Amino acid sequence: MPREYVLHRTRTALGRSIGQPPDPAPPARLRIPETDLEARVASLFANVRNLAGKTHRASSPADARAYVAALIGERSAVASNAPFLRECGITDLPSVRSGITSQEELRALCADAEFGITSADYALADTGTLVLFSSQQEARMISLLPPVHIAIVPSGKVLTGLDELLAREPLPAERSSSMLLITGPSRTADIEQILVRGVHGPGEIHVIVV
Amino acid sequence: MAMVDVLERVGWQVDFPEQQTCCGQPALNTGYRDEARTVARHFLTVFRDAEYIVVPSGSCASMIAHHYAELFQSEPEWLALAHRLEPRIWEFSKFLLEVARVEDVGARLERVATFHDSCHGLRDLGIKEGPRRLLARVRGLSLREMDAAEECCGFGGTFSVKFPEISGGMARTKIDSIQRTGADLVVGIDASCLLQIQGALSRAGLPVGTMHLAEVLACR
């Protein structure tokens, strides 16, 4: 049987026996800098902008709503079921569809929508990254299929970086089948090393911190 | 001989044990470990009592200081001797700066030069700023950096003759970079690199020369 074959050969190669406990592992290395909230947000925005993403510091949920309204106008948008989006009044903008829980329906909408609007579970300041766990509140394809992705994040969710994320979520698999890190718009440089944005994922992203 | 001149000029007594031949690197690099060991043993014997062993080559110095121990893993006596000699091996520029503690050796040479970073010197011995500091003190010498300074010249010992086209290609990339500096002289710490580079320059008909660092520093 392949399983027994591979495991047996592995053990033999290493001179280990069945059920032998592993040697002590080198401790995981996590370094979390001390940075205050405003510095984190500033860093997040600088990094997002470096990647040609757009940013907005909303003074209030209503301000966030206004930004989104101005951006999408009457064009079609799909929003996730994140409670924070409802709080910000995004979900009652006229051209925004949300509250969808059927995969088929969502796929059809996302395939045609011009904007995908999500919240995020965290944002990572030092790399300009959004962190999304897949759940009933956040479907994966909303930040994937439409050509523009808008993310609205409460400021308390902005962490210093990946190390802090993994310190808080040492076992992401317990929360969800998918944890996704999004760092900027989709891009490629596969032809002649020339940078092109918006290959398969969204070519434009907006990060709004409230 | 230039190296001897410079060392004596800065007040050191130099001896040249005539029994010496080679460090053994060509054999080790071609996979002939036994033959490398034979030659290495000869080296260790010849130099066993030397106080400082100064070497005008980054690759030889690296071979002795870093690879001899590997060769003699199962021969305790030779291993001990190798370990004893390791701290006494000095590549020329390092010796001047760290032992003789001198940067200005009173040299003068009116040329426009560029410096080639030999791989072993750079990566095994950390030689990068040292020769540049020494060259900065050479009166009349103008030093320009080439963009491919740290790229291998393509010598690599037997590599140069086992894969001549690749080696030649690498040399040509190097001399293209040299040409872009407008220098008329290439300086290095390893004669084998200089052989490769000068051979390529000559074949390309370019009016650029090469000199070992010691030769530059010996100029008055």
Place this chain on the structure above:
Amino acid sequence: MTGPQQEKIRQTLDDANLQLAIYSATGRLMSHRQAVVAPEVLPDYQELRTQAHLVKQHAIENLDHYLEQFESQVVARGGKVIYARDGGEVVEFLLDLAKKMGARLMVKSKSMTTEEIDLNERLERHGVEPVETDLGEYIVQLARERPYHIVAPALHKTRYDVADLFSQKLGVERETEIEKQTKIARSVLRQKFLAADIGISGANFLVADSGAVVVVTNEGNGRMTTTLPRVHVAVAGIEKVIPRAQDLAVFLKLLGRSATGQPLTVYTSFLAGPRREGEIDGPEEFYVVLLDNGRTRLLADREKRQSLYCIRCGACLNHCPVYRKVGGHSYPWVYGGPIGAIITPQYLGVTHDPWLPFASSLCGACEEVCPVKIEIPKLLLALRSEVIKVKAREGQSRLERLGFRAWAWAMRRPRIYEMLGFMGSALLGGGEGWIRRVPKLLNHGPLAAWLSQRDLPRLPARSFRQLWRARRKAGEN
């Protein structure tokens, strides 16, 4: 080297446009990397490398434990683990799956492991349509070529090559603008993503404590492949295992920076099992295929098992002056550059391409940039010595061996050494000046090889020893 191999290298060296493409693409990747690992930008860089090396070392040396932990975690999350001894078993599994599902179309995100086992070709032979979705891989798939570089598969293709390819294979109007070419690929591949039943990915990392597969891309094809189709299959070598999710803090930081100079790639997916109760989208079935294909053999070699630490960043390729001259297709196997040079002989046997470990000047640039600190030059030397041993046993390369034996004999006899110097001077002429050509009688072996590319200086009229003795004599007087 075989004739065709030699020919390929020669062709690549003689193609000025290709030389420029390779040199500038790798040069760009090198400077992007330098920008994000420079001490002012990432002061921890060396420390991170050391940590990565230690964690990989630990994972590899306890691999059976971590494989079992990984497996039980995948199963606990509702996924399945399949072990495959070789490529054939991977193909078999996928064909069975396709048959059960009545599926024909599979979308693939980039995976060197699947290249290693010629997955696409083998699936196609059985009437399945695997479609590469990474733009570079898509291009080489259409061209029916092997990837040119671990991270930049179509490095060797110009926009004109791509224009020709797309118009021929996709029946679209010839388009030479890169942005438009990308849009063409995007729309063709979007249809495939939406229609495919099975998504095949590789795995940059397999996380043992989570039963998770980590897939990183810049384009989003990794996400499409692992989100839209009903079934997700990740195919990965067993050596991809890391112990903990928290280890990603080190590995993700090093991977993006070393590969393309990005602190993080655009998309990093951490996928643990099929979609769960309440989740709206995601695959319904999740499989991880753990491939051996010779890795357990490499594992047994204490000195060389560090080759398995590789995280496939491609930095060694970018920095290798030999790769930058001969390009990705001159290597005998799917893995090129320094990593290819050390693992190919281990997987295929040293006698498969006995020249490969020698095709290096041992400059050490690869080792300097390897994020997991694999001692590549040391392993090349070990492989060289193995090749020599085999040749000795089989009575090959007798002349070379004799040559070195004679050389070693001479090098213990200083007077002989000196005499050789005289002879050289006599034969080639002493004094100033350069040798371009030698008489036919002498034009063989190493001398001919040297002179084919560059000139040789004449030996100085007086040797160092002669000068030394004269100087000492003068000093005595």
